Structures are given as structure tokens and as C-alpha cells.
Amino acid sequence: MTLLSDLCLANRQICRSYLRSRRLQSHQIRQFSRSQPTFSPPVAGASEAEVEAARKYCTNLLSKYDRPSYTLSTFIPRNAQTLYLALRALNVSLSLIPDTTSSYTIGLMRLQFWRDAVTKTLAGSPPKEPVAILLASAISELLERTQGRSRISKGWLTRLINAREQTLTNDPYPNIAALESYAENTYSTLMYLTLSAIPMASVTADHVASHVGKAAGIAAVLRGLPLVAFPGPQSQHANAAGANMLGGGTKQGAVMLPLDIMAQTGVKEEEVFRQGAEAPGLRDAVFTVATRASDHLITVQQMLSNLRAGQDVGHDFEHEGEEGHQYDASRGQENETPLDEVNRAFGVFMPAVSTRLWLDRLEGFDFDIFKPELLGSEWKLPWKAYMAFTRKTL
Numbered sequence: 407m408t409l410l411s412d413l414c415l416a417n418r419q420i421c422r423s424y425l426r427s428r429r430l431q432s433h434q435i436r437q438f439s440r441s442q443p444t445f446s447p448p449v450a451g452a453s454e455a456e457v458e459a460a461r462k463y464c465t466n467l468l469s470k471y472d473r474p475s476y477t478l479s480t481f482i483p484r485n486a487q488t489l490y491l492a493l494r495a496l497n498v499s500l501s502l503i504p505d506t507t508s509s510y511t512i513g514l515m516r517l518q519f520w521r522d523a524v525t526k527t528l529a530g531s532p533p534k535e536p537v538a539i540l541l542a543s544a545i546s547e548l549l550e551r552t553q554g555r556s557r558i559s560k561g562w563l564t565r566l567i568n569a570r571e572q573t574l575t576n577d578p579y580p581n582i583a584a585l586e587s588y589a590e591n592t593y594s595t596l597m598y599l600t601l602s603a604i605p606m607a608s609v610t611a612d613h614v615a616s617h618v619g620k621a622a623g624i625a626a627v628l629r630g631l632p633l634v635a636f637p638g639p640q641s642q643h644a645n646a647a648g649a650n651m652l653g654g655g656t657k658q659g660a661v662m663l664p665l666d667i668m669a670q671t672g673v674k675e676e677e678v679f680r681q682g683a684e685a686p687g688l689r690d691a692v693f694t695v696a697t698r699a700s701d702h703l704i705t706v707q708q709m710l711s712n713l714r715a716g717q718d719v720g721h722d723f724e725h726e727g728e729e730g731h732q733y734d735a736s737r738g739q740e741n742e743t744p745l746d747e748v749n750r751a752f753g754v755f756m757p758a759v760s761t762r763l764w765l766d767r768l769e770g771f772d773f774d775i776f777k778p779e780l781l782g783s784e785w786k787l788p789w790k791a792y793m794a795f796t797r798k799t800l
Contacts, residue, residue, distance in 0.1 A: 409458055420576060435644050444649050452532065452542065454541055457539060457540065457543045459536065460536035460537070460539040460540040460543070461488070461491065463495070463540075464491045464492060464537060464540050465500070467492065467495045467498045467537075468491070468494055468495060468498065471498045471501075471502070472494060472497070472498050472792075474757070474760040474784070475494045475757075477492060477760075477787055478753075478756045478757065478791055479494075481751045481752075481753035481756050482600065482754060483604050483750070483751065483753055483754070484640075485548075485551065485603060486600050486601075486603035486754070487546070488543060488544040488547065489541070489544035489548065489558070489600060489602075489603035490600045490603070490754075491540065492537060492541035492543075492544050493541070493542075493596055493599055494498045494539040494596070495536075495537045496520070496537050496541065496566070497522070497566070497592070497596060498531075499537055500517070500520065500566070500567060500570045501570065501573070503517065503570065503573075503574070504573055504574055510574055510575060513574040514571070517568075517570065517571060517574075520567050523535060523563060524560060524563045524564060525560070526538070527541050527542045527545065528545065528558065528560055528563075530542065530546065536699035542589070544603065545557075545558050548602075548605065555605075556602060556603075556607075557602075558599060558602055558603070559598075559602065559729070559730045560731060561729045562595050562598055562599050562729075562730055563593050563599070565595055566591065566592060566595050566599075568591070569588055569591035569592045571596075572588065576634055576660035576662060577665070578660065578661075578662065578663075578664075579664040579665065580664070580665050581664050581665065581666040581667075582664045582666060582667060582695065582698055584664065585623075585624060585627060585695070585698075586620050586623075586624065586698070587665050588623060589619060589620040589621075589622070589626075590616065590619065590620055590623070590626075590725075593619035593620070593622040593757070594615055594616045594618070594619025594620055594623070595619070595628070596619065597618065598615055600754050602633045602744040604750070604751055604754075606747065606750070606751045606752070607733055607734065608714070608720060608733070608744070608747040608748075609718045609723055610747055610748055611748055611751045611754075612723065612725070613709070613719060613723040614706055614709060614710075614755055615754065615755065616724075616725060617702040617703070617705050617706045617709075618702070618703070618706055618755050618758045618761075618800075619757070620699070621699040621702035621758065622699075622757045622758070622760075622761045623763050624695060624698060624699035624700050624702075625696070625761045625764055625765060627662055627695075627696055628692060628696060628699070628768070628775060629764065629780065629781070630662065630777050631661065631662055631663070631692075632775060632776050632781075633781075634659065634660055634661075634662050635659045635660065635661050635662075635678060635679065636659055637659055660680060661673070661675045661678050661679075663691050663692075663695060664695065667691050667694050667695055668687075668691055670691075671687035671688075671690040671691040671694065671696070672686055672687040673687040673688050673690075674686075674690045682776050683775065684779075688775070689773040689775075690772065690773075692768070692775045693773045694754055695771070696765055696773065699761065700762075700765055703758055703762055703765075703800065706755070706758060706800055707799075707800060708720060709799075710791055710799065710800065713744055713745040713748060714745060718744075749798055752795060753795060755800060756791055756795065759787065759791045759794045760784065760791070762800075763784045763786060763787060764780070764784065767780060767784070768780060
């Protein structure tokens with residue numbers, strides 16, 4: 407069975423569960439609303455039962471397709487957990503588009519559906535789609551909790567969707583900077599949005615999130631390299647923990663490494679197709695790209711060390727002043743230091759732990775990106791994440 411078949415079957419099973427709960431609402435809604443407490447305010451056109459069904463749907467998506475995010479959800483600040491779940495489910499839904507559409511044009515139509523869905527969701531009238539319903543519920547709760555002072559950036563949500571357009575055709579990254587930009591527009595942006603739900607408007611927290619997100623995004627591209635290069639039967643990894651988020655079901659294989667790195671290390675795409683892990687220069691190229699991801703995690707560690715020493719983080723935030731990165735000191739908590747802000751939002755930065763574990767495994771296999779073990783789940787993650795969260799260290 408191909409990955410496409412697996413994905414379609416899984417999506418049908420999840421959707422059937424969601425639709426069954428919708429059909430039962432006319433009989434159960436009165437009893438449900440009386441017997442079950444709800445922590446989400448009503449969404450226009452959505453009942454409490456629909457919101458809970460949407461929550462279950464999104465949880466199932468993460469459990470099946472993005473296990474690290476599912477595992478790390480427990481560390482997210484409680485106020486932000488619903489939005490985190492909706493955002494990560496949206497990310498999975500976007501990542502599955504290349505695998506579940508038959509043509510580039512249909513893929514573009516699906517992306518446009520999500521752009522329209524975001525517009526309607528922010529207006530309080532989400533489409534009857536579970537991810538949109540849960541996202542609308544989280545946004546409504548945030549507005550109610552903060553009396554409208556904190557909002558979710560439409561620009562960030564749109565950026566997340568637009569960045570996925572590249573995965574429809576697997577266009578190569580011209581250089582390592584373009585790969586970092588992709589990671590910033592996807593994984594870092596997911597973290598900015600999650601911080602908004604705490605709410606947290608902090609240049610320091612955003613700065614940490616930027617580096618962690620870039621490391622996670624670069625690692626995700628590396629992890630998905632075998633699935634994108636060989637998109638046939640080898641792509642049967644339904645829970646590749648982010649690897650299937652790179653468009654691995656496309657019919658034409660591609661080597662998703664930055665072209666400048668491939669040129670420097672002498673990697674040729676046709677040789678990767680013929681020789682796989684033994685292609686000349688491939689391990690050197692993977693090492694170079696993985697080192698850039700690791701550099702971002704090392705930078706975060708140094709930033710935290712500087713903050714604990716009572717210093718500033720050591721360098722400027724390159725995105726300060728851009729859309730969504732304007733800061734009003736009066737909106738922070740009184741007497742809260744930058745270190746206090748980071749510690750309060752620490753759960754949002756936990757993808758650094760799963761990324762570091764994967765990079766260490768990659769190094770352990772001498773940067774052989776085709777090792778099947780690199781697609782498996784990391785059993786150490788729950789314990790490592792707990793220790794990192796408790797000690798507030800990454």
C-alpha cells in the first residue's frame with residue numbers, strides 16, 4: 407500500500423469519526439451541554455459538541471502524523487493549549503496536501519481554501535471543518551480572556567499557508583538562507599502564534615522562538631529528504647514525526663538540499679537517485695545543513711545562559727519591527743524580566759528538545775540520512791522533555 411493510500415485511509419477514518427459525532431448532535435446536544443463542562447466559548451455556527459469533536463479530530467491528527475508535537479503538547483501553557491492543538495493540526499493538514507491531491511492545480515485550490523478559511527475563522531464564522539472550528543474557538547477564548555487586547559495575526563497564519571506552496575512542486579532551495587527562511591515562515595511562525603495565545607508579546611521570547619523554529623524546520627527538511635527523493639512505496643511512514651510534512655507523496659522525486667551546499671560538496675541529484683546514501687558528497691552536504699540547525703540550538707543555549715547571568719541575549723532579533731514583532735512594554739506583566747518571560751513561555755520552546763534528539767541520532771549514524779531508524783519515534787522524548795522543562799534548559 408502506498409503512502410497516499412495510507413493517508414487517504416487515515417483521513418477517511420478520522421473524518422468518519424468526526425462526522426458521526428456531528429450526526430449525533432441533534433440527539434445529544436442538550437444532555438451534553440448539561441452534563442459536560444466546557445472551557446471554550448461558543449463559536450458562531452458551532453455547538454459545544456462540535457468544538458469537542460473538532461478537538462478530538464485535531465488530537466488524532468497529531469497522534470498519527472506529528473507525534474513529537476502530540477507528546478510536547480502537555481508542556482504548553484494551559485491558556486495556549488487549544489490554539490497550539492489547532493495550529494499544529496493545521497500544519498499537518500497543510501503538509502498532507504501534496505500527498506492527498508492529484509495535481510498541482512488542486513493543491514493550489516486546497517491552499518486557497520485554507521486562506522479563505524482563515525479569513526472566515528478570524529471573523530468568527532469558520533467553515534464546517536474541524537481544524538477551523540477549533541481554531542475559531544481558541545481565538546474566541548483568547549479575545550474573551552484578554553478583553554480583545556490580544557489577537558492572532560492573520561499575516562502569520564497566511565504566511566504559514568503560503569510557505570507550503572513550495573512543497574507542492576518540491577522546488578529546490580537556492581541556498582541555505584532560503585531554507586532558513588522557509589523554516590522561519592513555518593515552524594518559527596507556529597511558535598509565534600502559540601506565544602500570542604498565552605498571551606506573550608516579548609521580543610526575547612520571539613527571538614528564542616525564531617532560533618528554535620529555524621532549527622526544527624531545517625531538521626524537518628532533512629528528515630523528509632528520503633521520502634521526497636523516493637516518493638513511491640518507501641514513503642509508507644504514516645507517523646514519521648514531521649518527515650511526511652515535506653510533500654513526500656509527490657510523483658517526481660527531488661533532493662531537497664540547498665543548491666549552494668550541493669555545489670560545494672559535489673552532490674548531484676541523479677547520483678542520489680542511483681546510489682542513495684552512497685552518493686558522493688551526500689553525507690558532507692547533510693552534515694553541513696545539520697550543522698546549521700545545530701548552530702541555532704547552540705545560539706538559544708547561549709541566549710539562556712546570558713539571561714541567567716543578568717545580561718542581554720547577546721545579539722539583536724533580526725525580525726524586530728516586522729509584522730507582528732512590534733512590542734508594547736505596557737502590555738507585559740509588571741516587573742517581569744526577559745528571563746521571567748522566557749520561563750513563563752518555556753513550554754513553547756520544547757521542540758528544541760525533539761530536534762536535538764533527532765540531530766544527535768543523525769550524527770550517530772554518521773549523517774547517513776537514509777537510515778530507516780531516523781524516521782522512527784524517539785522513545786526518550788517524554789523523559790528528556792520533562793527534564794528540560796523542569797530545569798528550564800534546552
